[in-house]
Every structure is written in structure tokens, then in C-alpha cells.
Amino acid sequence: MKRILLVCAAGMSTSLLVNKMNDAAKAKGIDIDIVALPISECSKAAEEVDVVLLGPQVRYQKAQVDSIVAGRVPVEVIEMRAYGTMNGSAILDRALKLIG
Template identity: 80%
Template sequence: MKKILLVCAAGMSTSLLVNKMNEAASGKGVEIDIVALPVSECEKAAAEVDVVLLGPQVRYQKSQVDAMVGGRVPVEVIDMRAYGTMNGGAVLERALELIDGK
């Protein structure tokens, strides 16, 4: 099972995106575990995931998250358009690409 961590400011809007991503994964038959946490709570979880995606509103904290994961997994800011439209399918696809090294 692939594990995805979404990082945001407070977890509200990202929780909606988690639901959309889970719907998209279910439709594709992909088994995933997605967790949404604020940056202040993500260090422990970051050690147990395959990819970390940051909400556009916390893009300025990418270097902090990069330091937490120490290069172990990909860290990327979610595309602003996909985030704004809550396009769970697009965000899921990008996460899977990052996990697979594409």
C-alpha cells in the first residue's frame, strides 16, 4: 500500500482533497493511505510515507519539510490549479508518478 502525506496550514481544505483523492483511487482500484497534517505535526508521519505533497499555501515551508525527510522520499508542492479545484484525480496521479520515480 502506498502512503501519501499532504501537508497544509491547518488541515481543513486538505482534508477535502484527501476525500477526493480517495474517491479517485477507489475508482482506479489503487490502494493508498493518505494523511493530511499541518507542518507542525508532520515530522513523525513523514518518516512513514512514500511521498509528501504540500498545499500551495505552505509552499514557503518546503525546505523545512525537505529537511524532515532528508531526501528519503519526494517532496513537492501541489499544483495550485489542481488544489484550487480539488482535483483529487490529478493530485493522486502526480503523487503516484513521484512514488514511481517518473
Template identity: 75%
Template sequence: MKKILLVCAAGMSTSLLVNKMNDAAKEKGVEIDILALPISQCESVASEVDVVLLGPQVRYQKPQVDTIIDGRVPVEIIDMRDYGMMNGKAVLEKALSLIE
């Protein structure tokens, strides 16, 4: 099972995106585990994830996340439009494409 980490600020809007991504994964028949955590908790799961996506509101923290991940897996910023529209399908597709 693939594991996606979404890095967020407080996690309220990101948890909604997680739900939308889980719905999209079910439709697609993909088994996936999606976590949404603030950057302060990233290090605790850094070795367990296959890709890290940052919410647009924390894009400035990408260098810090890059340091934590140390090149082990892809780290990208979620498209602002997809995030704003809570387009779980598009964000899931992006994550899956980065994993492969």
C-alpha cells in the first residue's frame, strides 16, 4: 500500500482534501494511506511515506520538508486551483504519478 503525506498548517481544510482523495482512490480501486500533518510532525513519518505534497498555504516550508525527506521521495506543492476546489481526484492522480 502506498502512503501519501499531505503537509498543512492546521489540517482543517487538508483533512477535507484527504476525504476527497480517499473517495477518488476507492472509485479507482487503489489502496492508499493518506496522512495530513503539520510540518512539526513530518519527521515522525518521513521514513514511511512514498510521496509528500504540501498545501499551497505552506509552500514556503518546502525547503524545510526537503531537508527532512533528504531526497528519499518526491516532495511537491499541491496545485492551488486543485487545492481550492478540493479536487481530490486531481491531487491523487498527481501523487500517484510522482510515486511511479
């Protein structure tokens, strides 16, 4: 099972996105585990995931997350339009593409 970590300032806005992404995964028949956490808890979960996606509001902390994962997994800032419209399907597709 693939695991996706969504990171934002407090973990609240990404919680809604987790639901949208889970709905999209279910519709596509994909078994996936998606977790949303605040940036302060990112290091705890980063070792157990296949990709880390940052909310646009914490894009300035990408370098910090990059250093936490040390190149083990892809780290990317979620595209602002997809995030703003909570397009779970598009964000899920991007995460899966990053995982490979």
C-alpha cells in the first residue's frame, strides 16, 4: 500500500483534502493511506510514507521537509489551483505520478 503525507500549517485544511483524495482513490479502485499533519509533526511520519505533499501555505518550508526526508521520497508543493478547489482526484494523480 502506498502512503501519502499531506503537510500544512496546522493539519486542518489538509484534512478536508484527505477526504477528497480518499474518495477519488476509492472511485479509482486504489488502496492508499493518506495522512494530514501539521509541519511540526512532519518528521515523525516522513520515514513511513512514499511521498510528501505540502500545502501552498507552507511552501516556504519545503527546504526543511527536503532535509527531513533526505532524498528518500519526493517532496512537492501542491499546485495552488488544485489545492484551492480541493481537487482530490488531480492531487492524488500527481502524488501517484511522483511515487512512480
